[in-house]
Amino acid sequence: MTSQQSYQPWHLKYRPQNLSELVGQPLIVRTLTNELKTGNLPNVFLFDGPRGTGKTSTARIFAKSLNCLSSSQPTLTPCGTCLSCRSICSGSNLDVRELDAASNNGVDDIRELINYSKLSTTNRYRIIYLDECQMLSRSAQNAALKLFEDRLPNTIFILATTESEKLLDTIISRCQHFQFRRLSTQDITERLSQITLNEKISANPEALRLIAQHSQGGMRDSVQLLEQLAMSTNGKIEPHHVRDVIGSIPADSLVDLCVSIFQDTPQRLHNLMALSNQLNDEGVEPVHLVKELLAIHRDLLVFQLSQDTNSLKQGKVPFASLIDLSSIESLSQLVSIPEIHHRLLTLEAAALSIQQSSNPLIGLEICLLQLAYPCLGKE
Structure with a gap:
């Protein structure tokens, strides 16, 4: 086998293999664990949440736990090496079927599933995993109701969605x-720290924090970014490497921009335009800059409302922006809570309008002027 054939992307290599390895979903782990122990299994699950949070991984773990051949009954620790476990991981198990509803979203697709669900099984359970189930047409969802109501023996349906509001209430x-x-x-x-140890690469803790923050709660995206950085840095990842790849804005530039917004000086207008043009020349997207300013104002509001700065310093209250606590503390001396609130509203509106603008740079400049001169937003 060549190295290319044996290579496995890190987001697959480090995918959790049993429920105990699932990160960040304690209630789900506890419930599924108890259901496996008692054998009290519902016939339809709905896995609802943002992408990269473990829905598909959980479905595969659950399928292996139900059908692992190394155990005579459902188990919390599937072996991962028996024929059933390996075929589930590779997607070749005849009794575990994964479908993408984005391309299988019609009534005929549901009818085909009905026929499939009636076939005899070679495993203890048949599992049908329907990803992006919100893409099913309304007619297909109605057709699926009958399938779910019949409660076929030893057949479990797992629906996964990022937009459950698009599903019928009856589903x-x-x-x-x-x-x-x-x-x-x-x-x-x-x-990420565990992965760097396993892969024997060096990564600055701040670099790992930046990767995690950039992924916005998605493990898969963060692991993919970590692997990309490991390849581009020869296994020595520093914060500036992360910022270069994700297009992060230097913290000192953000602080300078906020000072220019908050302080009423003769150079205010010049400084704002100069900083805006400088960041644009460096390739910073206008909407990205607005979102960073939004995060800073959120952190300023949290800091000023907090009665316990020690909790903030100990990291018990997470910050959303890229600048450090000392900078937030300094900036908070320049702005009041009502001013922060007003600017948050301005930034929220600007983030939406700039995304739709034919000239985002002008939209950014107008936003900065409104932040610096609040009178522009008054009738």
Whole structure:
């Protein structure tokens, strides 16, 4: 076997293999564990949550736990090496079927599933995993109701969605509904740290935090970014490497921009335009800059409302922006809570309008002027 054939991307290589390895979803792990122990299994699950939070991994773990040949009954620790476990991982198990509803979303597709579900099984359980189930047409969802109501013996349906509001209420009411939450920056950082140890690469803790923060709660995206950085840096990852790849804005530039917005000086207008043009020349997307300013104002509001700065310094309250606590503390001296609130509203509106603008740079400049001169937003 060549090295190319044996290569496995890290997000697959480090995918959790049993429920105990699932990160950041303790309630889901506890519930599924108890159901496996007692054998009280619902016939339809709904895995609901943002991408990269473990929905597909959980479905595969559950399928292996139900059908592992190394155990005479469902187990919490599937072996991963028996024929059933290996075929589930490779997607070749005849009794575990994964379908993408984006391309299998019609009534005929549901009818084909009905026929498939009636076939005899060679494993203990048949598992049908329907990803992006919100893409099913309304007619297909209605057709699926009959399938879910029949409660076929030893057949389990797992629906996965990022937009459960698009599903019929009658579908949701027939499911055991699990809400997968975005993973915390700490959870992701700890997992990335484990991977760097296994791969024998060096990574600055701040670099790992930046990767985790950039992924916005998605483990898969963060692991893919970590692998990309490991390849481009020869296994020595520093914060500036992460910023270069994700297009992150230097913290000192963000602080300078905020000072220019907050301080009423004769050079304010010149400084704002100069900083805006400088960041644009460096390739910073206008909407990205607005979102960073939004995060800074959120952190300023949290800091000023906090009665316990020690909790902030100990990291018990997470910060959303890229600048450090000392900078937030300094900036908070220049702006009041009502001013922060007003600017948050301005930034929220600007983030939406700039995304739709034919000239995002002008949209950014108008936003900065509104932040610096609040009178522009008054009638």
